[in-house]
Amino acid sequence: MMNLAVRNLSKSYHQHPVLNLTQASFGKHSIEGLIGPNGAGKSTLMGLLTRRIPPTEGSIIFEVEDKHHDLIPLSSHQVAQIGLVKTNQRIQGFESLTIRDSLRLACTPPTQETLKSVFSKEQLSEAVEAEIDDYLSRFTFNEPDGYARSAGEKKLLDILRCLILKPKMLLMDEPTAGLPEDVTQQVMQEITRQTKANDMRIVIVEHDLELIWSFCEYVHFLVDGEMLFEGKPEDVKANRVVAEKYLGL
Numbered sequence: 001m002m003n004l005a006v007r008n009l010s011k012s013y014h015q016h017p018v019l020n021l022t023q024a025s026f027g028k029h030s031i032e033g034l035i036g037p038n039g040a041g042k043s044t045l046m047g048l049l050t051r052r053i054p055p056t057e058g059s060i061i062f063e064v065e066d067k068h069h070d071l072i073p074l075s076s077h078q079v080a081q082i083g084l085v086k087t088n089q090r091i092q093g094f095e096s097l098t099i100r101d102s103l104r105l106a107c108t109p110p111t112q113e114t115l116k117s118v119f120s121k122e123q124l125s126e127a128v129e130a131e132i133d134d135y136l137s138r139f140t141f142n143e144p145d146g147y148a149r150s151a152g153e154k155k156l157l158d159i160l161r162c163l164i165l166k167p168k169m170l171l172m173d174e175p176t177a178g179l180p181e182d183v184t185q186q187v188m189q190e191i192t193r194q195t196k197a198n199d200m201r202i203v204i205v206e207h208d209l210e211l212i213w214s215f216c217e218y219v220h221f222l223v224d225g226e227m228l229f230e231g232k233p234e235d236v237k238a239n240r241v242v243a244e245k246y247l248g249l
């Protein structure tokens with residue numbers, strides 16, 4: 001059982017509300033979608049859930065493996081340690097580390113998280129190094145021992161950096177925007193495989209609705225900071241409010 005539940009969660013910037021959820025719950029299905037128009041609050045919600053953005057009010061509870069975690073007192077780092085991790089809509093960083101070292105840094109426990117320890121080989125087990133090799137052999141980078149240069153390579157690296165942490169739940173904010181189609185398919189196959197093999201849960205924000213309809217078992221529809229509808233893809237597709245507010249039908 002896994003459940004990431006929010007209650008009365010709100011976020012305002014300069015007294016202007018951008019998110020206001022009485023309640024919402026993620027993780028009952030392996031792959032869930034979070035859709036809605038630009039500015040709906042999707043990224044804000046993912047930022048709140050992973051404690052990167054402080055909420056104005058509200059509670060966030062993560063129930064996993066019979067443990068009940070109140071996320072409000074935790075830092076985003078602590079949230080990641082209990083298995084809730086997020087990929088980014090906009091990619092920053094990766095300029096000062098090679099692709100391989102970025103993955104090694106992701107696997108380095110926070111207390112050792114200095115550049116020095118990333119470069120000292122003993123810090124990471126052979127198993128972790130083998131896992132990094134495995135990812136780098138299956139996913140194509142121009143130069144795995146060089147830097148991620150293209151937007152697509154940075155995006156892919158950001159996703160692999162999250163997957164290598166073996167999260168219990170991974171929130172993906174527009175993962176495929178900027179990825180070539182074949183890489184998108186490869187990423188989706190990999191996360192689908194990991195949902196089965198590791199019982200990982202995924203919440204995916206995407207404007208590519210074909211991807212949402214084909215991969216998600218359940219879809220949440222957010223508009224102006226409020227969850228207006230949720231259900232199975234066919235029900236969301238057929239919903240009048242979704243059609244009017246987002247699909248432009």
Ligand SMILES: Nc1ncnc2c1ncn2[C@@H]1O[C@H](COP(=O)(O)OP(=O)(O)OP(=O)(O)O)[C@@H](O)[C@H]1O
Pocket residue numbers: 013018036037038039040041042043044045089
């Ligand atoms: N740091 C901030 N300061 C002020 N307003 C913000 C800030 N971050 C987000 N907003 C506003 O909050 C609203 C929700 O933004 P958010 O990025 O969560 O939308 P989104 O659903 O992810 O949109 P998109 O599909 O375009 O990525 C927008 O009106 C945005 O301008």
Ligand SMILES: [Mg+2]
Pocket residue numbers: 042043044089173
């Ligand atoms: Mg966004």
